[in-house]
Amino acid sequence: MILSVFLGIDIGTTAIKLGLIKENELLYSSELLLQTYGDDRIKYQDGNELLAILQAGLLAIPIELRQQVRTISFSTAMHSLMPDDGRKQIFLWSDLLAATSIDRFKQMDLAAHFYKLSGTPIHAMSTFAKLLYFQENEIYPAGIHWYGIKELLMEYFTGETVIDYATASATGLFDLREKQWSEEILEFLGVKPDQLASLVDTDQCFEMLPDKRDLFGFTPDVKVVVGASDGTLAAYASYYSTGRTASLTIGTSAAVRQITKRIQLDQKKQNFCYYLKEGLLVSGAPSNNGGVVLAWAANHLTENPARFYKRLPKLLSETETGANGLRFWPYLNGERAPYWSNEIKGGFYDLTLQHTRNDMLRSVIEGVLLNIRRLVELVAKGEELSVSGGFFQTTELGQLAADVFGVKCCYAQQNEPIFGLYYLLEQPELMIEESQQVFLPDLSNHAAYDQIAENYFD
The missing domain is CATH 3.30.420.40 (ATPase, nucleotide binding domain)
Structure with missing residues (x-):
């Protein structure tokens, strides 16, 4: 057969x-x-x-x-x-x-x-x-x-x-x-x-x-099934394979998503809430500025863009949390949540003669994550995150994300819409296994980022 x-x-x-x-x-x-x-x-x-x-x-x-x-x-x-x-x-x-x-x-x-x-x-x-x-x-x-x-x-x-x-x-x-x-x-x-x-x-x-x-x-x-949208299916793939309702993907852009059974809307910050299947919806918040901002930094702030990700572990180990007080707003591509504006712009703040190129690179990475942190707090505050996307394939970036968010982040390869389709329509039996790559927040680093986050985007 x-x-x-x-x-x-x-x-x-x-x-x-x-x-x-x-x-x-x-x-x-x-x-x-x-x-x-x-x-x-x-x-x-x-x-x-x-x-x-x-x-x-x-x-x-x-x-x-x-x-x-x-x-x-x-x-x-x-x-x-x-x-x-x-x-x-x-x-x-x-x-x-x-x-x-x-x-x-x-x-x-x-x-x-x-x-x-x-x-x-x-x-x-x-x-x-x-x-x-x-x-x-x-x-x-x-x-x-x-x-x-x-x-x-x-x-x-x-x-x-x-x-x-x-x-x-x-x-x-x-x-x-x-x-x-x-x-x-x-x-x-x-x-x-x-x-x-x-x-x-x-x-x-x-x-x-x-x-x-x-x-x-x-x-x-052969039968054709209409299916769903890519964002809802990515969220469902994570939920079905890991049991976690909250997920984060950082690729070129970024999105935090939450599987929910009730409509969840925030009039001020305007998270989305979309249908998935009978009894389930996906609430979430997207950002235009994920890996695309790191690519910009690699192309314009480094001598060898091709080696940017390979150099990141050394860069992060040699620079201080908070980039010596340098802040970076990552809105190089406008922004969706929480601003929903095509006119907002990015840039460095509190830049001085004492700051180095490595400080600038670190501040770019921290700015991206501190912006996403606000989306995490809007959609899935305090919850473990199932994470995916090219960003998390660099271990040090995954650890930094956990430190900034202050939550356990578990890498899940299955967070892909095609697997979401398969799970949604076939409902296969799965043995939920703990991710082999888990990022636990360093409490002292997280405390430092808590303090930094208070006025970072003021």
Whole structure:
């Protein structure tokens, strides 16, 4: 008997990741780079190009593995918007066309109300903001359909234009309590419900189109499950595999997430709260400024950027906690939580002639972590964290994070959306094991960072 194989497809902002899993083991994986077009304001992908890259990636999977696939499901990046005008131009979360429109909207009383309805922060990243901009400027015909990456994939594989609750709940158009498009929000935008995709739960199954089955060599009994969004699935992967509800990922950007059974919203700081599955939501706070800031420091403050991470252990051992009083605001890429501003800027503070290049490098790292510390306290204060991302692959950075946050940090390799999909849909039996890499806070260092954090961003 051939055991069935699960195929997870994760469409991110920079790459498509494919993963085939059987009995909790990853059999095959690949990463296919995606091109983002535009400039400092406009950020979009070509949907036709995305589908072509995905098709080539699937055909590169050995045919004997493709013939064992019984379930296919999708993780997609949040906040995308694709006007259905035939061009398949997908505007991404990083697109800033709507910045001015959303800043005006923030001054209205409706902003707080819509945040409470949808659980989506009021920011230029959201589908709501993009729609607001396009509608205000009458860029597209009044009756045009509005879709996103998930709808593009579902239409390609099944012929059905649908979106799951999890991805929909990050659009800013979804009523989180009623699990339907918000009539109130759509009326404000001048958009009718039938201009959007149909809504389904994250475990809804569909038949694959026969021509796609034949193209990829899948069997007639293969099923397509709509899946969820990448952020919610990353959080679920951590929860399912480690038992911890709180997780932190620091890659290019960063996000703290918490699995919860009730809607958790903070009007002032605007954490997000998105649907995951029946009875579970994901609350969290994202930062634009994670590894991208360290990359900037490596390129501009070091003589040999390629050796930056190898030099970090020596750098941290030779510099003092607090970088000799030097502070660094890491907002080189604007910021989402807790500011939700594209205009905020970064920089060094209290810089003197006595400070060295190593002090500057240490302050950059500390500034990134002290900013994330505020998100940890907003979403998961005092809780153990399941951590992942390239940042934590440098042991000394993982230890520094634990010292700054003051909590146990356990590295978890499974914090990937594809495993989140697998756990969500297959519900396999797992033996929860303690992470082999655990970072325990040094109490004296944490006390020092407690004091530093009091006025760091004043």
